[in-house]
Amino acid sequence: MADTSHNGHKAPDSFEVRILRQGGPGQNSYWERHRVKHEQDMNVISVLQRIAANAQTVDGKSVAPVAWDCNCLEEVCGACTMVVNGRTRQACTALVDRLLEDNSKEIELQPMTKFPVLRDLMVDRSRMFRSLQKVKAWVPVDGYYDMGPGPKQSREQQEVAYPLSECMSCGCCLEACPQYTKVELTQRDDESDADFQKRKNAAYDSSFIGAAAISQAVLFNSHPTGKNTAGERLDALMDEGGIQVCGNAQNCVAVCPKEIPLTTSIAKAGRATTIHAIKKWFDR
Amino acid sequence: METNPSFLARHEFLIRRLHSLSGLIPVGAYMCIHLLTNASTLDSSATFQRAVYQIHSLGHLLPVVEWVFIFIPILFHAIIGVVIIRGGLPNYGSYKYVNNLRYTLQRATGMIAFVFIMWHVFHMHGWFHFKDWREGIAEPLGGAQFAPYNAASSLGAAMMMWGVLYPILYAIGVLSCVFHLANGIWTMGITWGVWVSPVAQKRADRICAAFGIVLAVVGLSGIGGAVRIGDHGQRYEEAKAVEEKMWDAKIASGEIDPEEGLHKRSDTNDGHASAE
Numbered sequence: 103m104a105d106t107s108h109n110g111h112k113a114p115d116s117f118e119v120r121i122l123r124q125g126g127p128g129q130n131s132y133w134e135r136h137r138v139k140h141e142q143d144m145n146v147i148s149v150l151q152r153i154a155a156n157a158q159t160v161d162g163k164s165v166a167p168v169a170w171d172c173n174c175l176e177e178v179c180g181a182c183t184m185v186v187n188g189r190t191r192q193a194c195t196a197l198v199d200r201l202l203e204d205n206s207k208e209i210e211l212q213p214m215t216k217f218p219v220l221r222d223l224m225v226d227r228s229r230m231f232r233s234l235q236k237v238k239a240w241v242p243v244d245g246y247y248d249m250g251p252g253p254k255q256s257r258e259q260q261e262v263a264y265p266l267s268e269c270m271s272c273g274c275c276l277e278a279c280p281q282y283t284k285v286e287l288t289q290r291d292d293e294s295d296a297d298f299q300k301r302k303n304a305a306y307d308s309s310f311i312g313a314a315a316i317s318q319a320v321l322f323n324s325h326p327t328g329k330n331t332a333g334e335r336l337d338a339l340m341d342e343g344g345i346q347v348c349g350n351a352q353n354c355v356a357v358c359p360k361e362i363p364l365t366t367s368i369a370k371a372g373r374a375t376t377i378h379a380i381k382k383w384f385d386r
Numbered sequence: 387m388e389t390n391p392s393f394l395a396r397h398e399f400l401i402r403r404l405h406s407l408s409g410l411i412p413v414g415a416y417m418c419i420h421l422l423t424n425a426s427t428l429d430s431s432a433t434f435q436r437a438v439y440q441i442h443s444l445g446h447l448l449p450v451v452e453w454v455f456i457f458i459p460i461l462f463h464a465i466i467g468v469v470i471i472r473g474g475l476p477n478y479g480s481y482k483y484v485n486n487l488r489y490t491l492q493r494a495t496g497m498i499a500f501v502f503i504m505w506h507v508f509h510m511h512g513w514f515h516f517k518d519w520r521e522g523i524a525e526p527l528g529g530a531q532f533a534p535y536n537a538a539s540s541l542g543a544a545m546m547m548w549g550v551l552y553p554i555l556y557a558i559g560v561l562s563c564v565f566h567l568a569n570g571i572w573t574m575g576i577t578w579g580v581w582v583s584p585v586a587q588k589r590a591d592r593i594c595a596a597f598g599i600v601l602a603v604v605g606l607s608g609i610g611g612a613v614r615i616g617d618h619g620q621r622y623e624e625a626k627a628v629e630e631k632m633w634d635a636k637i638a639s640g641e642i643d644p645e646e647g648l649h650k651r652s653d654t655n656d657g658h659a660s661a662e
Contacts, residue, residue: 188480278481280474280489308395342395346402349474350573351489353481365576366583373579379399 113140113199118160118208119149121168124219127226128288131219135160135208136168146186146193146201146211147172150223170223177359180272184223185212190277190357193223214277218286227273229285232306233315234271237338241328253326266321266367268360275313275354275364281347285309310347311339313354317367323374336371336378345371394469405466406574412455413463414567421560421601424608431538431615431625435632438537442650443641449515464500471496492569495562502559509552510544517649535633535642536652538625542616545609553613560605568598 116139124131136153137160147170154167172182175194182193187201187210201209217225243249255263276282285305289298319335322328339345345368354364394401423441427434444451476490507513512520512530524530531544545552572594575581581590615621633651636642 278477280477280486283473283475308391340399342391342398344399346399346577347473348577349470349489349492350485350576351483352485353477353483356483356485357481363584365587369576369579369582369587371579372577373582375399376403376578379403 113202114206116140117198117202117206119153120208120210121153121222122212123168123222124213126221127218127286134165134168140198144198146184146196146198146209147175147182149198149209150193150211168223169221178270180270183214183272183274183277185214185277186210190214190274192272192359195359214273216277216279216282216284217273218284227271228302229306229309230271230273230276230312230314232303233311234318236307236311236341237315237319237322237335238331239315239318239322241322241325242331243327255326259324259326263321263324265360265362266317269314269317269321269362270360271314272359273314274357274359278353278357279310279312280351280353281349282310282312308342310343311345313348313364313368316345316348316371317362317364320367320370320374332374333378336375339371340375340379345375348372401466402470403577405463405470406577408459408463409567409570410574413459414570416456417563417567418601421564421605421608425604425611427538427541427611427615428607430628431621432628432632434541434611435535435537435629438534439632439636442534460503464496464503467496467500488569492566492573495566495569498559498562499566502555502562506556506559510541515649533652534650535647536626536629538615539622539629540652541612542614542622542625544616545612546616553609556609557606560609561602564598564602564605568594568601571597 116137119136119138121134121136122131123134136156136158138149138152138156141148150168150170157167158164170182170184170193172194173179174181177192177195180192183190184193185191186193186196187204193211198209211223213219213223214225214227217227217229220226243252287298287302287305289295293301316339319339323332323335348368350365350368352365354368355362355366358364423434423437426437442448471493474493476486476493478486478490508524508527508529510530510532512524514520514524520530528547531540531547533540545556572587572591575590576587581587615625633642633647636647637644
């Protein structure tokens with residue numbers, strides 16, 4: 103069947119795109135069909151551009167253009183992550199000809215299901231960034247004077263750390279995780295923005311932190327300077343919604359577009375928290 | 387508007403780790419001993435009866451040991467397990483990976499195991515040993531069928547109460563428990579950080595699978611042993627005879643007080659042997 107996979111060969115003149123749309127947060131979602139003319143080397147982003155330009159459903163009804171997020175167009179920013187044909191991935195590297203190999207009639211696009219929808223295919227992934235804050239996913243070197251160069255890292259250390267540093271916070275690992283469930287709050291009429299943010303943070307903090315943040319905690323705990331605050335990161339991982347919520351389904355590592363060894367990070371964090379818990383128990 | 391997190395939330399890490407540990411020790415370890423003991427019926431009814439006498443040699447301490455090391459840990463593991471299951475959203479339909487299937491099966495077998503164990507303990511032991519409960523409620527409902535001092539014969543009869551139905555239910559229950567333990571040991575190793583790298587996890591996976599297959603064979607052998615006795619008039623009578631002999635010897639040596647031991651015998655014995 104190799105010859106059908108080549109561009110243009112046996113490709114249809116046009117194909118349908120089924121999109122799960124939503125006007126705004128909290129509104130009802132609905133499916134909408136668009137027809138797109140097939141062109142060479144299309145990806146889902148260029149499909150969405152054609153749909154925006156046309157802004158007409160298959161029934162000829164004029165509609166508002168479908169909203170989506172994108173930025174780098176080379177799978178390093180994570181902004182265009184969505185659910186394509188039932189699978190979480192980046193729209194920019196979802197090539198149309200490959201997708202049509204599975205189903206030559208249509209392509210199905212949905213927003214990620216674990217994050218609140220802002221509009222159409224755009225979601226609010228701030229819970230993930232909150233998780234990174236929670237585990238202090240950085241090296242604390244801010245100060246009033248030059249602290250000089252950090253300690254040297256061995257080649258071996260670098261080779262372990264580099265893959266973890268490739269995380270682009272796209273959220274695929276969280277979307278595919280059966281233990282990571284959606285948290286969506288709505289602002290009350292009498293609630294200020296600051297109060298609403300506080301309430302959201304509290305809800306995010308008590309829900310599962312997810313593979314991405316666990317892996318970042320492992321990355322910065324392995325860094326020679328980052329190590330200084332290793333205990334704080336492990337404390338965060340043992341908080342409510344921490345690493346203990348992981349159910350070992352291992353979908354995270356299977357869907358990660360950067361092939362980050364997330365389950366290795368989870369097991370490392372499991373070991374580190376085991377030791378940390380025992381130490382804390384006997385040291386206090 | 388500050389709300390204090392619940393006890394479960396504040397101690398989530400500790401509780402989940404205890405849940406993980408309790409699955410292996412004592413619950414999983416107990417299950418291995420239990421299944422091995424049951425499989426001893428394949429050797430002979432006397433071997434099985436000897437093992438049961440050994441367990442019951444704990445006397446009045448037996449219920450304490452059972453509650454502390456078996457029932458309470460199982461209930462803890464089951465109740466926290468239900469809380470964990472309610473917090474997840476299986477998605478094998480969208481992400482068809484082997485480990486995702488195992489995640490789903492771990493939850494399914496856990497729930498089957500919980501229902502099975504509750505039923506099994508009722509079927510064999512009637513849950514509580516108070517005379518009024520046992521005779522008034524458990525036995526009329528088909529429970530409390532196991533008589534420890536007529537171990538093999540009462541086990542065989544209990545297994546064959548409804549033809550092939552109970553052996554099938556027991557096979558489903560035992561296989562669910564075995565999968566849950568073998569797969570649970572593998573995930574436990576990741577949770578506690580014993581096997582970390584993919585290679586180590588693969589290796590551990592093979593060992594857990596081999597362990598599970600062996601334990602499944604042992605478990606099914608126990609069921610087969612019970613069926614063998616309960617389904618065959620002559621073997622049943624032979625089991626009865628050897629149990630009588632052992633009971634008489636225990637009485638003669640003074641190891642068992644006949645008055646106290648009577649409730650651990652089948653009602654069908656009429657006490658004729660002990661009267662001699």
